[in-house]
């Protein structure tokens with residue numbers, strides 16, 4: 239099926255929007271009247287620009303407050319419409335969207351609405367134009383898709399059909415099954431938007447919070463299934479009003495949009511990209527740093543051993559149990575300071591994972607490697623984190639570790655940490671929804687609910703993506719607007735231990751510095767849960783935080799931050815699923831308090 243996007247979904251000038259839509263691979267656009275009015279291009283120039291970019295103009299919109307009005311008002315509306323139809327001829331657009339009226343002049347009279355829409359369709363037909371009537375969820379008298387369709391049916395004109403919009407249908411709680419009762423050729427257009435489930439006024443919800451399919455809580459695939467079964471032949475078109483996308487760069491937003499449609503098409507059986515290859519573990523986390531010393535000192539105190547060095551690059555492998563951290567002091571480090579730059583994902587089929595990623599428009603990274611190195615498939619996540627699909631141990635695929643030479647002098651292996659529990663990546667403020675969809679669709683991970691966490695200087699939203707057995711856990715966060723000195727990219731590596739108290743003591747004894755937590759936290763903890771006095775005193779002394787859910791318990795503590803990176807020691811007992819979000823406000827405040835001033 240053809241794909242289309244409304245210009246309102248993207249930021250910038252009309253030209254920027256069209257260019258972004260074309261580059262992302264859309265076949266067509268819905269042109270919003272405001273974008274045309276504000277453009278310095280004539281309608282003919284816009285038409286030519288679209289043609290050059292390989293885009294059709296699938297819809298011109300919107301026309302408002304047309305129907306069910308007194309006859310003198312309707313005469314004025316027809317004059318207005320005629321002007322628009324002439325404009326559409328110049329544009330080369332043949333379908334216009336008419337929203338159900340919100341006018342105080344409109345009366346609750348379906349027969350009148352049908353007669354007037356029929357009149358409009360007759361006029362449109364003279365211009366070779368079709369009218370698609372859409373129920374706005376907040377329409378004055380017509381606010382549901384079945385009502386709009388019944389008026390279209392009554393009008394009975396070949397140039398009049400209906401426009402279905404998933405937001406209006408699902409926000410009203412209508413049952414989309416009834417769509418199958420509409421003849422496919424009378425569905426002139428299909429607009430798709432998802433939205434987070436919220437209890438709020440539908441107009442505000444629609445104008446500010448729509449998002450791309452798969453990023454919210456609606457069953458868009460289910461709705462599209464009904465529309466296809468009805469026999470709809472037109473494009474799948476995204477119409478997303480969103481405060482964030484309005485500000486974000488159009489290019490990446492358009493790619494995010496196209497990816498959402500590809501995943502949707504896959505879900506309804508209209509596309510068959512390579513199947514997801516779900517990662518089965520975290521092979522490594524790679525830190526870049528201009529100065530290896532401070533991070534090495536933390537790793538050493540945590541019990542890691544420098545076990546190997548890359549044969550061709552300034553990259554050290556630090557290991558403890560199955561936890562592996564690469565420390566890269568190459569050129570990227572001088573550019574980015576200390577940061578979590580790459581993740582190695584243990585993959586049952588690295589090449590297949592890369593094919594899936596490429597099909598879903600993830601940027602595939604060039605294989606920067608020497609001829610003797612093992613092949614490494616890698617893609618970039620929306621935040622720029624490099625994701626390597628790799629194998630640590632296996633017969634069919636060379637191990638990424640074969641590019642490393644064992645270090646000559648190795649200290650005895652530490653104990654306590656056995657693997658990476660999770661990685662926490664801070665996302666750029668405008669890429670949070672994109673990041674969640676990316677990790678779900680490209681990597682085949684499941685997304686948990688997003689949680690809001692109070693930070694002393696803003697609000698942090700966090701959403702974890704995981705595989706089924708929890709061996710891959712990535713916590714995506716988006717925080718308060720970054721300041722220049724932070725770069726806005728605080729990231730951390732959480733290390734799993736069976737005994738956080740012993741691990742924390744050992745870390746401290748080896749010279750490591752734990753993040754101290756305020757006494758008030760422990761007083762509150764004592765009120766909420768029952769601990770022995772010793773236990774609580776130990777937590778207090780070490781800065782260990784505690785949480786519990788229906789499945790189990792969670793104890794965790796933090797190292798001090800090096801540049802923008804820190805480590806967490808976590809002990810999960812039972813089937814605890816979370817990440818200690820309950821404790822995050824206290825931890826964030828403690829981290830802010832430790833930040834050097836000036």
Ligand SMILES: O=C(O)c1ccc(O)c(O)c1
Pocket residue numbers: 299300335337372374403429444445477
């Ligand atoms: O918010 C609106 O006014 C509006 C306009 C046109 C649409 O197609 C729509 O779904 C909403």
Ligand SMILES: [Mg+2]
Pocket residue numbers: 372403429477
């Ligand atoms: Mg709409």
